[in-house]
Amino acid sequence: MRTMCRVVFVLVLLASLPARADWWPEGWYDDDTAARPGHYPDMEKMQVPFYWDTAEPATLLSIAFVRFYQTALSRTRSGNCPFWPSCSRYGLRALHDYGAIFGWLMTIDRIFFRENSDIYLAYPRVMRGKESYPYDPPRFDYLFKSVELPLVREDSGRVW
């Protein structure tokens, strides 16, 4: 049992190495690219943030798990996350920015408890191809830092 756990652990870590651009199903996108309210330009392809620059083992392991899901499992699903960034990208960013504990709390809330209500129609929106999605980055969901208005500031194609 212990040996099997160790083998699985190593396989997960190896399978979660940083991917090349063409491994990402949707291409390289910056999570912060979005629009002013009422104005929905297409997102620009920008460099994906580097998620591995953290020294916490729990966070590294969590990021490895999410990357394993993205590289190995997400293509088998229909990829129907109603938000941008998608749930797995949201998880990566939340884990990177806020650590393993709050990262997982926010990711679980996003995946399981936040997909079914009309309130998300009122969120700022971003275009992805021909469809628009509600824009819901992790910085909106970290309780211990206030979010100031305006929610979305567009500056040279990026949002701050």
Place this chain on the structure above:
Amino acid sequence: MLALGCFLATLPAPLRAEQRLPLAEEFFKEGDYFRSITEFRRAIHDSTDEAENLRLWLHITAAYMNAGRNTEALQSIQKAARLARTKHDQAYVCFLTGRVFAAGGVFVQARKQFETCMADSEFLAILGPDRMRLAIAATYFETGDWDKTLARLKDFETEFANGSLGGEATLMRQASLGADHIPYRSPVLAGVLSAIVPGLGQVYEGRYWDGLQAFVIVGSLGALTAALIVSDSNQKSFTLMLPIVVGSIGGVFYVSNIYGAANGARMSNLISASRYIDEERRKYNSVWNLP
């Protein structure tokens, strides 16, 4: 060589400077801001008149602002500032710099810029004290600081009875007072409700299906944990390993449900305020239009 010469002769003649400006303005009206910027820049390149170049840089700034390129708009207005010689031009550039910050959503910086303009008495006389006060009130309004907006607008109509911005001030005051009616949900109450019954906080916010989903998921994990504990206690080897694992996962989901309810209430309040500001902004937009 003859073939090259014939080919070159078929190319259209380059536009003259006086042809570029109407073309640039046409692109601007059509919403093709980047083409208009290109034509304005070419017109600047062809022109040697500083006053004309200042006007063109201001057009480029407006085009960048409309295109959402606020960093480039700021760079353009800073180039225009170097060309402003008269006090009138300097006052306009000072105000427009604040306008660029406001368009980019950096309202703290916009407010500081407007206060810098107000510090110069000549600038204040040119731009109008009523316009500057209203602009600063607008920066407070855009960030949802209703009390400070009302403080800035106190006695505005009586002080500037001869001005033209009394209407905008009244609209902004009404909008700030109307902000009391924005629906508000307490994050603390939402969190407490979700702690008592998983999903109840989400229902309090109006997210009924999310609440039901939270109740089902957290409830299922809790029930499964209880069932595993009961079945484990009936067995000879009483290890509780599986109930601990399932219970831990259920605990994380339970805490996540509370966190999500509290945060959802907070975001709901922010979204409501943001939409309210977007609707009310149109009523006083003319504060930004310099005569």
